[in-house]
Amino acid sequence: MGVERNKATARRLMEDVWHQQNLDAVSEVFAADLVYHQPNTDDIVGTNGYREFCQYVLSSFPDIHFEVKTLFAEGDYVAAHWAFDAPGKGVKREGIDLYRMSEGQIAEMWSVRGDWD
Numbered sequence: 001m002g003v004e005r006n007k008a009t010a011r012r013l014m015e016d017v018w019h020q021q022n023l024d025a026v027s028e029v030f031a032a033d034l035v036y037h038q039p040n041t042d043d044i045v046g047t048n049g050y051r052e053f054c055q056y057v058l059s060s061f062p063d064i065h066f067e068v069k070t071l072f073a074e075g076d077y078v079a080a081h082w083a084f085d086a087p088g089k090g091v092k093r094e095g096i097d098l099y100r101m102s103e104g105q106i107a108e109m110w111s112v113r114g115d116w117d
Helices: 001-020 023-029 046-060
Strands: 029-036 065-074 077-087 093-103 105-115
Touching: 001 023, 001 077, 001 093, 001 105, 023 029, 023 046, 023 105, 029 046, 029 065
Parallel strands: 029 105
Antiparallel strands: 065 077, 077 093, 093 105
């Protein structure tokens, strides 16, 4: 049950937060003391920091659409291969996130992103 619950939370991040742009879901998906390790920039700490990050991305790409391509889970970890498309800006990206889960929420997150172009 724990692995499936963790996968459902990862899918909810993509569907509710990014695709539906429901920033209220950030507090449900992430642990309050979240640490998000991004490549080439400072870590984002806490749900407020992640919400601000989402607001920045969504203001830049208001028509963003996320797709979860693959989810793998084992123990307290979930790996997600995802893609997004923002047709209004002609931007397509894909990446892989690794989530460390705690009590059904994402407590720590690492991202690797790449261009489709």
